[in-house]
Amino acid sequence: MTVPAPPQFKSVTDRPWAALLALCVGFFMILVDMSIVAVAQPEIMEALHAGVNGIVWVSSAYLLTYAVPLLIAGRLGDKFGPKNVYQVGLVVFTLASIWCGLAGSIGELIAARAVQGIGAALITPQTMALVTRIFPPERRGAAMGVWGTVAGVATLVGPLLGGILTDNLGWEWIFFINVPVGAVGLVLAATLVPQVETHDHRFDWIGVILSGLGLTALVFGVQEGQTYHWAAWIWVLIAVGVALMGLFLLWEARTRTEALVPLSLFRERNFSLCNVGITSMGFAVSGSMIPLMFFLQFVGGMSPTRSALMMVPMAVLTGVCSPIVGRILDRVHPRNIISTGLAGYAIATGLLGWLMTPSTPVWQLLIPTCLMGLSSACIWAPLAATATRNLPWSDAGAGAGVYNTTRMIGSVVGTAAIGALMMTLLADKLPGMNAAASEGSKVHRLPEVVFGVHVREGFASAMGQSLFLGAAVLVVGAIATLFLVRPDHQGSPRGAA
Template structure:
């Protein structure tokens, strides 16, 4: 192993908490952009003369470009320096945000979102890897609580911010807002984030190609399936995507040098379970906003801001409970914490799905969102902390890359699946409104049509509801953490927290 920065130099300069908050700003921004488009969907449909499926691709393209490289960018951070790869990604993301806001066609917006996703993929694994390396294991739960809570809050703040900006300044500002935030985030990260020791790595470019091709074929086939009437070539894409991903896993097992995904990471049961749990959460976050926002604006006649404010109770609970959950994460069995989280989230999402009706009251929706918010607060941060707690430091980047890749894979599949489900239910209940209809762009005046549209959105909401069931089953397999400090045991001194390896 070679190092461009000595451990002693790194330790001298490390101030963990200021570095964490600098990283969280950029991380928050890129996660907001996962969901900020959902509330602007009807406006973009109208302004850019786009279909529902095309606007869903605005998010799916971002998620795909985010998910595919994130496996290799974690390793690149280990090799060339997490700080510098983070700064490079932040620059790409910020410039791509300007491009998104300046586009005048839906096709160019999708292309700009791909570039934006590439920037995000460079940033995310670096944030998690740096946290893993600068905080000692016994205190990592509190740091990951901030990181994980940021993810949870960003997923619901995105639509709220998107609604305010779309109403007040225009849909373009959901992207322009990233420019000043990106510049501030760059300055803070440059000043506060330490340049940690680097590690030699070989790069599995065949693995990158196989994972990228497989994910694209699978996501494209799922999302375009209904629109293309499940033509044989669509089925072939889906089957081909699964086959290529299977080849990817086989190659990872046989690669004797340094595979893109070290399958040995999954020998840690908690890492494996956490990856299932976070892929579920990625799928939920990418899917539930579309039917909810379309229902609110098309059936209730809400403005983008009013529709987005339906998510406010969920965001508040994530913020209020962040500190409590962070303290519990270091001391309580993850099976108990996440089991409660997924159970509560399921109850709240099921309530929400059943409430999507023209006669639903705001207070009823608010209660359901509070329950979902409570549940989510007990999932995001503990999952992140539990996933990486036992990993050797030299695999911090690889572990962070895998973890964030699985979250993004869940987002890609969730986004594609909700597009298919909404189109299918609209086609069955309101023929002609599934893809190119105007039902999502303005209020529906006819009571019968509004009722059927609500039913389609309600049935679509069963997808994220079912995903919470998968997450609940998965977290039952957590084992007790092994780190010092768990269950009240004394924690070791954090003197060597910045060293390249604890093992």
């Protein structure tokens, strides 16, 4: 069932594009922070005398506290106003960034990163919800094109910026750089982002507890499974997480008060299918960056900064093409763009895995990465715009929360699954390598280990073949989005034709 938007759209601001720019500042910052830490991990390990498990938790803590509160954060925006919740999230994120940079131990850094994740969770759903409320339906595609440009570029700028800051100023500055950005974002939000109508929702505390515990158990189990060699208690934890999420869905279906996640959202066909698409994209992108960076640095001999530079053509193409695709989206069937984009990204990922050999020239690797950039422009913003276009305004925050939660869960599962496959392939092709890579004192010496021709070829093969899993999941997303229907400018679908 589709709920139509109001017939007369009345804008709450005469400067919607300025408001969007203000929102993009905070959104850009939190997306950069998801990837900026990766290239600084060896420096952090040495400076804080940490082991590999501690360094893994620097990323895992952020991922957990980002993913789990997203459902709650979307509802908070509906109840207290997305502008207000967005500003609170910026303050939390910026102060936590200062704490990260000043951390004197690995435990303190992990705690600070966990607080950062909470700030990011408060920010993320408000950006999509505000775009839905300040732009009329016929202009949301173009607006989401700008949003998609920011999303695509930020996820690629992170490693490059992290390499430059770590090489020249020290690892602390990958966090301190957020302070001026956060301050500018707060000023712009206060002056340019309008207050919008709120809805006095009753808060579903049982739903909050069930979803929080269920997602925490599920995400932790998947994220840490490889670290603990998939011990029996990990599988029990995952099973508990799945059971709690099942109870959560049952509660949401039966609750007589306002549900944390209105299951009626999934009666809207495009919303459901777009969630499948964004989950597949999160799975492939987050999981594939690990073997790609390992290949470029350990087989290609590149520095962290230089390996990140390989992603620049992809970022440029995404940034240039996203606004163009956004304008086209308002005039064509969304499946033509989205399914083509997901299929293109799947082909590019598979091609990249096939090309990852020690003898492959660098210029050949740029072919699939450029295709990834073009495909990304057809995925991030079009998926978000299509997912939210038909949702009722009162559920805009909840819809954004659900959408971003599925993206994050896809990222967590993709990182764990592709990482597990990568280590399995290493153990098969190079029996001694898997053990060496698991020892904290050996990780930064891996380029010395990858020396002989046989070892280099085996390592490259393991990295390349692990990308095929991401490509296969993207094919599932491409097939699902073939069944999208075309909405009209008033928010009701025209049908498949």
